Amino acid sequence: MTGKTIHELEVGQEASFSKTLTESDVYLFAGVTGDLNPAHIDEVYASNTFFKTRIVHGMLLGGMISAVLGSKLPGPGTIYVKQDLRFKAPVRIGDTVTAKAIVKSLDLEKNRVVLETVCVNQDGLLVLVGEALVSPRVSKG
Amino acid sequence: MTGKTIHELEVGQEASFSKTLTESDVYLFAGVTGDLNPAHIDEVYASNTFFKTRIVHGMLLGGMISAVLGSKLPGPGTIYVKQDLRFKAPVRIGDTVTAKAIVKSLDLEKNRVVLETVCVNQDGLLVLVGEALVSPRVSKG
């Protein structure tokens, strides 16, 4: 199980990972990160917010992007350099999110790859956009 | 438990959250996000990488920053607009990480706040730098 080197990548290549996000995901994420914001874990509080209900941590979607980069494209061996995230719309418990990464440009000299990273929900609504900068695995030979 | 409005914030204000990151944190984060990259969950694989051992998911540190913004500064009611993350050094299982946010600038008209966001390990080494853009809670009156 090894990732792609920069020579195995080309602009436009893409990979994705989908998951229905549950209350259990949100609560475990809260516990692991310490993000106990009541918007995520207090339904009484959340019902009085603009979003009317508890929402999924934006950074959990960041984690799903990391899942695509680190296990699929480019995959194992990749070094994560930089990630920009812009949160576009709330994700509610029970939504199904697809995180996708698309190769945007390759810098062969510096072994750097830029990928467009997006998350969409089950209705195709864009919930997160961003850009990743990574160093793919360097070939052994 | 309510967060600060933009009128209660000033440049230079800061807040932080610290946690020793355990194997259990890394494994739960892997399960929730789907990030099963062997660099995080396979010690045999990881011992042959540049880092020599399993490392903590960078995005888990992103979650700790989100924890500071959403529960402390500005706190509950904040809408997360944008986050840039630059991963500077690996975090190993057992490391104690402090995530910190410092108010950098305020846009009263648009109700937008920029915060510098950093994570350091127990030796003071910078492991993550970045910048957040948020909309603090709007005052009820």
Added chain:
Amino acid sequence: MTGKTIHELEVGQEASFSKTLTESDVYLFAGVTGDLNPAHIDEVYASNTFFKTRIVHGMLLGGMISAVLGSKLPGPGTIYVKQDLRFKAPVRIGDTVTAKAIVKSLDLEKNRVVLETVCVNQDGLLVLVGEALVSPRVSKG
């Protein structure tokens, strides 16, 4: 808390364990085993499958059988040698499953016990059948 020796067992003896299987069980099982099959964690994908919704990992039912063997019949001290599992029907999130083990035959000389192992849902529908081969705890004296 010690298990039965082969001399304390007889053909026809049985024990069982019941549990309502939740979304949280399925998600934790996915995280621990790495089984991120969309049939288990992606409701949009699953709604287009033959089963129409996310189903419980079959091997989670295997774990419930292991629970009966290792904690009840024969119980602690048992060595698990072999298990056959035949998946007969899907288990949906929210179903209540009873795992049952029934002693089928005893080999006193080799200290081996064969048990019939089944799982049924709340409607009595057989969802899993199989057979276990175990070595019960050997008496100290």
Added chain:
Amino acid sequence: MTGKTIHELEVGQEASFSKTLTESDVYLFAGVTGDLNPAHIDEVYASNTFFKTRIVHGMLLGGMISAVLGSKLPGPGTIYVKQDLRFKAPVRIGDTVTAKAIVKSLDLEKNRVVLETVCVNQDGLLVLVGEALVSPRVSKG
């Protein structure tokens, strides 16, 4: 993300998944399945057993095999029909296990595939052997 149909498989094809199994994995698996056998979760009890320490649930390795079948080979869309498991050696907390599936035979008429399924530890020791029978995804056209 779709799995292979039987026409995309050939004898000898293989796929694997590796993970270092932690205390956290064992405890979550115990909680989900109800398998609270002290051999897995009581170090005082376990230190007096033949294995001298807590061991990983055999059925958790079964789950790793299910992960390979359901997400890699044949992958999503596969129906799990039957699995035989023979536990050959104990896995201890901290061991790194590789679950592997190898296509053994194809029955095109019945859309059934037999795969050899094995788990080995970090020293190459065989800890589980078995055989799976699955129905791969049927091609849409």
